[in-house]
């Protein structure tokens with residue numbers, strides 16, 4: 173892999189993050205309601221003009237938006253993500269608590285999607301048009317069509333109300349405290365998010381596998397006397413995994429978005445929940461920096477996908 | 492015993508609604524060290540014939556529905572996949588039409604040649620050694636460097652040389668070339684042609700060379716099979732075929748190639764009409780709708796292959812009566 177390729181992708185990633193920063197900053201200032209009102213509630217109505225200004229000045233809200241923006245960005249670069257107005261806790265420590273939850277959820281969902289999607293896609297492709305293919309494809313379509321919160325709610329309803337099983341009720345337990353309980357708490361959320369992923373990975377895997385199978389270079393491989401197994405895994409699968417990788421990278425963005433809702437449903441204290449709570453409380457500093465961190469996760473994953481891409485597909489480099 | 496014997500080979504598109512033959516009763520023989528040309532317009536069944544021999548027809552929908560294929564006396568039509576794997580690459584190897592898409596894009600050139608050998612139980616070191624050797628034999632400069640390149644880093648001509656090198660790796664008895672130069676420009680065509688002729692001379696490998704260009708064959712092959720509408724309509728040694736074709740289609744093909752006609756001043760003539768569609772074969776001779784010598788019988792009955800001197804042809808009207 174060339175260094176130029178890597179630097180180019182890195183530059184693109186930073187540009188994306190900057191765009192996200194601008195966007196979040198602007199949007200947050202467009203929603204009605206300000207931090208001081210949100211913090212003080214009804215009492216904010218009793219503030220005199222002077223008191224309010226003093227507070228604004230204390231929190232830096234009286235500065236022009238441009239300098240607020242660059243002040244924030246500058247702080248973020250030095251590792252200072254700001255402070256929650258309400259609790260005075262640093263955003264960095266809020267994120268440090270929430271990030272592992274979301275990462276674990278995302279990784280497990282991803283694993284679920286890949287572990288289910290890749291083998292069933294190949295299985296369906298090698299039985300094209302036959303019953304297993306039709307069944308697998310239908311399930312893939314269903315998986316794609318049902319919104320994740322419906323699946324999540326459905327799973328909770330069945331297990332909690334019918335079987336009295338709801339591991340999340342006890343409150344979130346990190347894996348290093350009780351791995352068994354933690355995985356039980358993560359299972360349903362990961363399935364809810366992973367099903368859609370499994371559906372799209374399965375469909376992409378299937379069609380890519382079928383398409384690559386008809387490529388002339390597959391015939392060349394067979395013509396050399398390679399075993400069916402080697403043709404399937406070394407020739408077809410390796411080539412067909414390229415579009416699957418693309419779709420997985422794209423779906424990761426969806427996955428991060430999905431965690432917001434799923435964390436809410438399953439009471440998981442992840443980034444999504446942090447943002448949602450912060451938005452309700454107009455904790456602009458928390459929202460801004462957390463969204464930026466989520467965007468950074470997305471960008472990092474895409475960077476990894478690109479690098480993986482270049483490893484699998486030697487043609488990437490020359491573009 | 493011939494090296495390759497193809498007897499009454501019929502390969503069809505098999506569908507639930509029934510099967511449609513795309514090549515019919517094809518007979519071919521290739522002796523050890525012999526060079527056979529297969530010529531015919533696009534769609535006449537040349538590729539399907541030789542892919543059937545290699546066991547590489549896309550199946551489904553295609554399947555061999557009749558006939559026998561024997562390589563060194565071993566029947567390949569009923570052979571299981573294991574047998575075919577042992578034969579492919581080792582006893583016969585094929586070079587395909589489009590080198591741009593015939594190499595695995597994500598694997599280095601060297602690995603692609605080596606994997607053919609290791610599939611036939613050649614040791615890794617030996618395979619690597621042999622790879623450099625064959626890359627040199629096909630005229631690739633600096634084999635140790637090219638071995639580590641990916642296909643997209645090579646030109647079409649170089650890729651076709653790589654394909655040939657790969658085919659040579661296990662020194663098969665039979666090399667099949669399916670229009671290997673069609674996708675390449677003219678100077679490269681000449682070089683590849685020259686290369687194959689040299690290889691043929693130095694190794695004594697038997698060659699089947701598929702082409703739609705009769706002109707190419709003069710400098711390359713001993714014998715020619717002319718295919719039309721999925722059938723072999725004429726087979727003969729190269730000289731008698733060129734000087735006295737016994738089938739009107741061969742004659743017409745020659746008239747359409749520059750510098751091949753008896754009468755150099757005669758203008759080039761394209762064959763009027765178009766080749767038959769496998770789904771709508773005429774009941775009698777497949778060439779009848781386009782044949783200027785057709786008689787009434789041609790519309791009803793398929794002419795059988797009849798011997799004459801060195802060759803055979805399938806036409807109701809002898810050459811002497813063409814007018």
Ligand SMILES: Nc1ncnc2c1ncn2[C@@H]1O[C@H](COP(=O)(O)OP(=O)(O)O)[C@@H](O)[C@H]1O
Pocket residue numbers: 504513531532533534535536537538539540549552553769
């Ligand atoms: N996979 C396939 N499915 C259906 N028809 C095919 C297939 N492959 C080849 N054919 C048909 O078989 C005929 C002969 O094809 P081919 O052997 O490729 O011709 P040639 O190599 O002489 O140009 C053509 O009419 C083509 O349409």
Ligand code: SF4
Pocket residue numbers: 738739740776777778779780782783784785786789794805806807808
């Ligand atoms: S059999 Fe009849 S139609 Fe066919 S090539 Fe001979 S003369 Fe022409």
Ligand SMILES: [Mg+2]
Pocket residue numbers: 537538539669670
């Ligand atoms: Mg062809």
